[in-house]
Amino acid sequence: MTDARFDPSQADGRWQRAWDEAGAFRADSGSTKPKAYVLEMFPYPSGRIHIGHVRNYTMGDVLARYRKMTGHAVLHPMGWDAFGMPAENAAIEQGVHPAGWTHHNIATMKAQLQRLGFALDWSRELATCDPAYYRHEQAMFIDLYHAALVYRRQSAVNWDPVDHTVLANEQVIDGRGWRSGALVERRQLNQWFLKITQFADELLGGLETLDKWPDKVRLMQENWIGKSQGLQFHFTGSNFGGEIEVYTTRPDTIFGTSFVAVAADHPIAQTAAASDGRAAEFVALCRSEGTSEAVIEAAEKLGHDTGLRVVHPLSGAQLPVYIANFVLMEYGTGAIMAVPGHDQRDFEFATKYALPIPRVIAETAADADQPFAGEAEAGDGVLVNSDWLDGLGVEDAKRAVIQRAQAEGWGEGKTVWRLRDWGVSRQRYWGTPIPFIHCAACGVVPVPKDQLPVTLPEDADFSVPGNPLDRHPTWKHVACPGCDGPAERETDTLDTFVNSSWYFLRFASQPADKPFDRAEVARWLPVDQYIGGVEHAILHLLYARFWTRALAHIGQLDLAEPFASLFTQGMVTHETYRSTGNDPKWLAPEEVDLRGGKATEKATGRPAEIGRVVKMSKSRKNVVDPDDIVARHGADAVRWFMLSDSPPERDLPWSDSGIEGCARFVQRLWRLFTQFAPGATGADPGLARKTHQAIAAVGEDIEALAFNKAVARIYELASAIEKAAPSADRSAAIRAILLLAAPMMPHLAEEGWALIGEQGLIAEAEWPRHDPALLVEDEVTIAVQVRGKLRDTLTVPRGIDRAQLEALALASEKVQRSLDGADIRKVIVVPDRLVNIVA
RNA sequence: GCGGGCGUGGCGGAAUGGUAGACGCCGGGGACUUAAAAUCCCCUGAGCUUAGCUCGUCCGGGUUCGAGUCCCGGCGCCCGCACCA
Numbered sequence: 001m002t003d004a005r006f007d008p009s010q011a012d013g014r015w016q017r018a019w020d021e022a023g024a025f026r027a028d029s030g031s032t033k034p035k036a037y038v039l040e041m042f043p044y045p046s047g048r049i050h051i052g053h054v055r056n057y058t059m060g061d062v063l064a065r066y067r068k069m070t071g072h073a074v075l076h077p078m079g080w081d082a083f084g085m086p087a088e089n090a091a092i093e094q095g096v097h098p099a100g101w102t103h104h105n106i107a108t109m110k111a112q113l114q115r116l117g118f119a120l121d122w123s124r125e126l127a128t129c130d131p132a133y134y135r136h137e138q139a140m141f142i143d144l145y146h147a148a149l150v151y152r153r154q155s156a157v158n159w160d161p162v163d164h165t166v167l168a169n170e171q172v173i174d175g176r177g178w179r180s181g182a183l184v185e186r187r188q189l190n191q192w193f194l195k196i197t198q199f200a201d202e203l204l205g206g207l208e209t210l211d212k213w214p215d216k217v218r219l220m221q222e223n224w225i226g227k228s229q230g231l232q233f234h235f236t237g238s239n240f241g242g243e244i245e246v247y248t249t250r251p252d253t254i255f256g257t258s259f260v261a262v263a264a265d266h267p268i269a270q271t272a273a274a275s276d277g278r279a280a281e282f283v284a285l286c287r288s289e290g291t292s293e294a295v296i297e298a299a300e301k302l303g304h305d306t307g308l309r310v311v312h313p314l315s316g317a318q319l320p321v322y323i324a325n326f327v328l329m330e331y332g333t334g335a336i337m338a339v340p341g342h343d344q345r346d347f348e349f350a351t352k353y354a355l356p357i358p359r360v361i362a363e364t365a366a367d368a369d370q371p372f373a374g375e376a377e378a379g380d381g382v383l384v385n386s387d388w389l390d391g392l393g394v395e396d397a398k399r400a401v402i403q404r405a406q407a408e409g410w411g412e413g414k415t416v417w418r419l420r421d422w423g424v425s426r427q428r429y430w431g432t433p434i435p436f437i438h439c440a441a442c443g444v445v446p447v448p449k450d451q452l453p454v455t456l457p458e459d460a461d462f463s464v465p466g467n468p469l470d471r472h473p474t475w476k477h478v479a480c481p482g483c484d485g486p487a488e489r490e491t492d493t494l495d496t497f498v499n500s501s502w503y504f505l506r507f508a509s510q511p512a513d514k515p516f517d518r519a520e521v522a523r524w525l526p527v528d529q530y531i532g533g534v535e536h537a538i539l540h541l542l543y544a545r546f547w548t549r550a551l552a553h554i555g556q557l558d559l560a561e562p563f564a565s566l567f568t569q570g571m572v573t574h575e576t577y578r579s580t581g582n583d584p585k586w587l588a589p590e591e592v593d594l595r596g597g598k599a600t601e602k603a604t605g606r607p608a609e610i611g612r613v614v615k616m617s618k619s620r621k622n623v624v625d626p627d628d629i630v631a632r633h634g635a636d637a638v639r640w641f642m643l644s645d646s647p648p649e650r651d652l653p654w655s656d657s658g659i660e661g662c663a664r665f666v667q668r669l670w671r672l673f674t675q676f677a678p679g680a681t682g683a684d685p686g687l688a689r690k691t692h693q694a695i696a697a698v699g700e701d702i703e704a705l706a707f708n709k710a711v712a713r714i715y716e717l718a719s720a721i722e723k724a725a726p727s728a729d730r731s732a733a734i735r736a737i738l739l740l741a742a743p744m745m746p747h748l749a750e751e752g753w754a755l756i757g758e759q760g761l762i763a764e765a766e767w768p769r770h771d772p773a774l775l776v777e778d779e780v781t782i783a784v785q786v787r788g789k790l791r792d793t794l795t796v797p798r799g800i801d802r803a804q805l806e807a808l809a810l811a812s813e814k815v816q817r818s819l820d821g822a823d824i825r826k827v828i829v830v831p832d833r834l835v836n837i838v839a
Numbered sequence: 840g841c842g843g844g845c846g847u848g849g850c851g852g853a854a855u856g857g858u859a860g861a862c863g864c865c866g867g868g869g870a871c872u873u874a875a876a877a878u879c880c881c882c883u884g885a886g887c888u889u890a891g892c893u894c895g896u897c898c899g900g901g902u903u904c905g906a907g908u909c910c911c912g913g914c915g916c917c918c919g920c921a922c923c924a
Contacts, residue, residue, distance in 0.1 A: 170923045220842065223843080291922080296840085348840095428922090535918065538842095538919065540924085615917090645863060646852070647853095649844095664877095667878095668878095781858075787904080790858050834905090836905060
């Protein structure tokens with residue numbers, strides 16, 4: 001007799017060692033098999049693996065293992081997005097060095113991943129904070145500089161005037177610095193930029209080739225890039241010398257302009273502020289909103305009348321010039337023609353400051369004097385109150401205005417992108433040093449390639465806020481590579497998104513002298529399946545696409561798109577619990593007793609409130625640690641839970657009862673395996689049919705990443721096998737279910753594979769084949785409806801003809817009762833599906 | 840504010856425009872057991888005058904023989920917004 005129970009506490013580690021010793025998941029570059037590059041977004045080493053990581057990596061793992069079983073050479077690597085703010089915060093708060101903190105976390109998290117039995121090629125592991133990694137990033141950055149894809153300019157940052165430090169948007173809470181509490185200011189700094197806008201058209205066009213990306217992500221990227229056709233033109237000052245250049249996507253509404261508005265950072269606003277105290281106050285107010293677009297655009301519309309007046313280029317009207325807090329300096333020209341009747345923001349602003357709201361678009365010409373119903377009308381219509389444009393449609397009017405502006409020389413049609421160049425400067429320590437040197441004589445000079453990497457000094461001081469590189473006593477003082485005179489290193493480091501913009505290339509090969517081997521990139525790239533959270537739908541994915549195209553542009557790569565197929569998975573959520581009483585506090589799951597459908601606080605015995613199911617976060621204490629649950633239930637139960645129930649693109653609520661159910665199923669399968677009878681004889685055609693249907697369906701479901709459906713299929717097959725009497729088909733079914741479950745529950749499957757006497761690892765076994773002839777049922781159930789409502793069902797042979805089906809349906813007693821003698825007007829027959837009798 | 844998504848039993852969800860609720864969890868009943876655990880079997884959308892009927896996929900309209908699915912208009916929740924990763 002064999003063991004009655006499967007014991008993951010000894011089996012998991014044993015099989016993990018067996019895979020390791022066999023090198024089962026080493027990617028083989030020399031293989032002639034078709035390649036499959038499966039990649040999950042690499043984690044930031046924040047401390048411990050989060051259950052959300054487990055979900056992400058389990059999905060990728062199932063696909064990687066499935067691809068291996070279906071005869072692919074698989075590349076499934078893992079690494080660490082190891083630069084970032086949390087390490088620096090730990091240094092400030094706990095007095096540890098960011099490097100030590102990060103490496104400690106990596107060791108912890110790697111061990112956690114290994115306990116989950118992921119089929120990863122650890123020989124290709126990388127960490128972006130390793131100079132062996134970032135030296136190549138520095139070299140590529142210099143190459144992009146030489147290709148004029150890198151430049152410096154002034155750009156706004158959040159400035160904390162008390163701590164004298166730059167803050168991330170995340171560190172600005174209600175307009176104040178998170179540590180100092182001081183009101184944040186928007187301040188201009190000279191910063192490094194990557195010229196992503198040069199590729200705007202390509203990045204937009206490339207989306208059309210990404211047919212295996214979710215439509216929603218392509219749409220989000222398209223909107224982010226934001227190509228628009230419009231008119232750029234200038235207003236001439238009437239009480240001041242000069243012009244104000246504006247851009248509009250709605251030149252058709254030009255006669256509806258009732259004022260001109262400029263951003264607080266616009267030169268006009270600066271000039272006004274210099275001579276007018278009230279204007280200066282207003283500009284300061286705008287700047288206190290920080291740099292976050294979400295905050296700026298959601299704020300109440302406010303403005304300040306500069307007293308400046310401009311002339312409308314067509315009507316000749318005098319228009320006031322306002323400084324407005326909702327105009328963005330970064331988009332267009334930083335100044336707008338405001339048409340309150342047909343733009344909601346302008347409408348709110350005009351209402352507040354009692355400015356005219358002319359109508360220039362109406363449903364018909366007769367509606368020219370129709371009042372507005374409390375909001376702007378952005379829809380289609382015909383031009384009214386617009387002089388020579390009256391009667392034209394919107395698109396015709398746009399063309400007409402652009403044509404006239406060009407003819408008269410006061411403006412021109414222009415394509416404008418919402419996409420802005422990528423600011424990569426960070427005034428922080430824990431990042432890739434930007435490899436440039438500032439020399440008073442030679443200007444900005446790249447560090448010679450043979451002096452790379454520019455490494456971070458280890459003796460950094462984190463005891464005061466600000467950039468430790470900038471105030472380091474010696475690090476930044478170097479000789480100029482050009483003139484050998486005294487010079488200073490750039491002290492900004494690169495945005496961590498730069499690190500993650502090429503790691504997928506480095507996984508394909510890791511030469512010491514260059515970022516990647518071109519032949520290996522050609523062998524493995526593009527990534528066949530990329531999996532990660534939707535939160536990366538825009539920035540990371542767009543930056544990685546850009547970096548790839550930029551490298552292709554300078555001739556280092558022959559690849560247009562890095563990720564052929566993308567999947568964005570949902571989060572793992574959990575119920576929240578709060579104590580009751582005067583001072584309610586969040587309670588961790590283990591502090592709450594959930595028996596009897598009610599929550600009780602263990603410590604006090606008082607009832608606890610069960611809150612909403614939300615994303616796991618430390619602040620709400622609704623986190624579960626993967627290690628605890630792996631220790632309790634084994635890796636396979638946890639993996640199975642991650643795949644069950646919720647569709648992978650949606651959120652998955654964690655529950656203790658759910659994981660217990662998964663652990664029960666692990667044992668249920670194990671009991672099935674113990675019933676494998678190699679010598680069993682006799683056929684069971686019904687079970688054979690179900691087995692082959694399951695083989696086909698599970699394969700399709702895994703390929704579609706519909707893991708929850710694959711899981712349901714395996715449950716169904718397990719039930720069918722349990723109910724069946726011993727036979728050759730039953731033993732074949734047990735062998736099949738072992739293989740079907742292998743990508744999802746690999747430890748259990750290996751143990752079962754050995755148990756039924758198979759040789760070798762199931763991880764290296766072949767995926768079962770299905771017999772197409774067995775997929776089709778020979779009997780079908782027909783729904784019989786009367787007036788679209790189900791009245792009866794019929795079981796008939798497949799392929800029965802329409803007339804016969806109709807006769808059978810009409811013969812039904814239930815149908816006759818429902819018809820109650822009514823005249824039949826029409827009968828709809830869908831062969832092998834349904835009959836609908838319309839009376 | 841702008842952009843994107845989602846909404847089906849007590850819960851997670853399934854369903855090429857064609858039998859709504861597969862599969863799992865919770866709950867209820869039973870078997871086995873001295874007992875418990877484990878396991879197995881059955882029931883489980885709501886209501887009603889319960890052989891059956893009516894209602895039911897966020898709300899309101901529409902298209903269709905037929906709508907969870909398609910169209911229009913709402914409501915609610917979630918994600919992103921360029922220095923969180």
